Amino acid sequence: MKPVVRLTASATRALPRWLLLTICIVYAAFGLFGRDPWKNEDAAGFGVMWTMANGGGHDWLLPNLVGKFITDNGPLGYWLGAICIRLLAPWVDAANASRVSTGILFCATCALVWYTAYLLGRRPEVQPFKYAFGGEPQPRDYGRVLGDGALLILLAAFGLAERGHETTPQLAQFMSIALAGYGLVRGLDKPVQGALYWGLALGLVALSANPLLAAVLFVGTLAMTAFVPEARSVWLFVIGVPLALVLSLVWPVTILKLYSDDARWFIEQWINGSINRFSAPPGHVVRYALKNLPLFTWPAWPLAMWAWFSWGGLRRKPHIAVPLAVIAPVLILAVLQSHQTNRLYMLLLPPLAVLATFALPTLKRGAINAIDWFALLSFTILSTFVWLVWLASQTGFPHALARNLARLVPGYTPHFDPLSFVCAICVTACWLVLARWRLARHPKVLWRSVVLSSAGTTLMWVLLMTLWLPIVNYSRTYRDVAMQIAEHLPDDYTCISPVRLGDAQLASFAYFADMQFSFRNDCDVLLRQDPQDFIAPSPMPSYIWKLVWEGRRAADRDERFRLYVRVDRPKPPAIRRKHPLPHRR
Secondary structure, X not given: XXXXXXXXXHHHOOOOHHHHHHHHHHHHHOOOOOOOOOOOHHHHHHXXXXXXXXXXHHHHHOOEEOOEXXXXXXXXXXXXXXXXXXXXOOOOOHHHHHHHHHHHHHHHHHHHHHHHHHHHHOOHHHOOOOXXXXXXXXXXXXXXXXXXXXXXXHHHOOOHHHHOOOOXXXXXXXHHHHHHHHHHHHHHHXXXXXXXXXXXXXXXXHHHOOXXXXXXXXXXXXXXXXXXXXXXXXXXXXXXXXXXXXXXXXXHHHHHHHOHHHHHHHHHHHHHHHHHOEOOOOHHHHHHHHHHHHHHOOOHHHHHHHHHHHOHHHOOOHHHHHHHHHHHHHHHHHHOEOOOOOOOHHHHHHHHXXXXXXXXXXXXXXXXXXXXXXXXXXXXXXXXXXXXHHHHHHHOOOHHHHHHHHHHOOOOOOOOOHHHHHHHHHHHHHHXXXXXXXXXXXXXXXXXXXXXXXXXXXXXXXXXXXXXXXXXXXXXXXXXXXXXXXHOOOOOOOOEEEEOOOHHHHHHHHHHHOXXXXXXXXXXXXXXXXXXXXXXXXXXXXXXXXXXXXXXXXXXXXXXXXXXXXXXXXXXXXXXXXXXXXXXX
């Protein structure tokens, strides 16, 4: 049974385009620039892009981190970051340049989510009740306001803030998932065009992630077309599937032809690794998902559930079935992960936002008020806390916060940034004006129930990336420890053997201190990571090692790095390159 949606034209006033664009750009831009690559995945992803940008064809086609092959994802996300590094190299440092691709992919996803909801909102089965004397909104206006709602819900998602600004392949996957949903919706009116977009999306998913993710999305589409007559199109198989296969195979075929020995091992690890990451999850992984997935996707998931419930008689219609065809396979993979990680959670957000926007016309006034008051109180309290911590870092008052801050980030020296302070003041003032408008005017527009949530997440992210950016950067960068290690390296060393170093550490040490790593066993320097409780390294065959330095990041008590130099090492001529090609496997 179709829910009775009673709306007047005045309730479907869309947000001004300039305001919507400003919110997206502000949200996307803050946190991209003026910081170092962060522990863990942010620095690791950047390291692969940096290696590509400073390497040759082998590095571009076989993603690696200073010689260590990275087979978790396809190369597309790395390619985009490396291209930005190359294009902007004369003017922008590599770390900031790589994140330009992150911002572009984020904004492209926002546009795709908006247009997907807009097209679904124009369909006849979702239109509001038609009054005898008119006054109901036109389909175009109704679609626009639903598009605005979907975009606001996407920006309101708690987990998107950090994940959406990292230098990782997940941003390319994020955009590709949104493109897949848009292609299915576009195909309802223009089957050929929709099949092209859908096939392109599946190919990009395979290139940026792995074939398994593309395969489950294909299965989800097949299941959806079996239940939704409007979505059945022969063009999906005539155009979409061949296009997806060509895009998926072009990279593996190319590397097999050019680098057959390395490519066979790489592709085997890429495919098998993607399958092995999913199995019957152990209990602690299930508990992690139950604890973190609802928080990560808030407030999209409760609104999406209400949309599915309230449109009970139309669940086989595209506005419910198409987003579910994307949500269901990704959610299954997210739950079946064999390790604790939220990598896949972000991929749920585009289809969840599209489905959730159809809850807005059916929400009761009490639910709308509850969402508004929750957003108003929680974000006001949190933003006040951010300001108090910043004040404590600058002045030492409140004293309790200053003591806790000194314990959490020992050695941090605060400094005052006028530009960041002005930006924080402006965004806080905008929040206060918006909150006053919402409480005083009681607007009847459809997006009123999510505008405070999206504005609140934007407020928090901007405050964190202005007032707290120096603190966060200090606690999550390896710059200082990399420079300390570099001071104790022999001037004429040949290479460094890493022991138990993570990908983020390899990338950061190579980028900040130009360290020359090798994964052979003939280096004259050894750098290892240990927990606090450790045993001395066993002598390597015929080598005697001397400890020359040990230390850690000031903000991390768990990591400890130790630098060893071979006592009997040869004395080669000092040959140092600014940007060396990575060592081969």
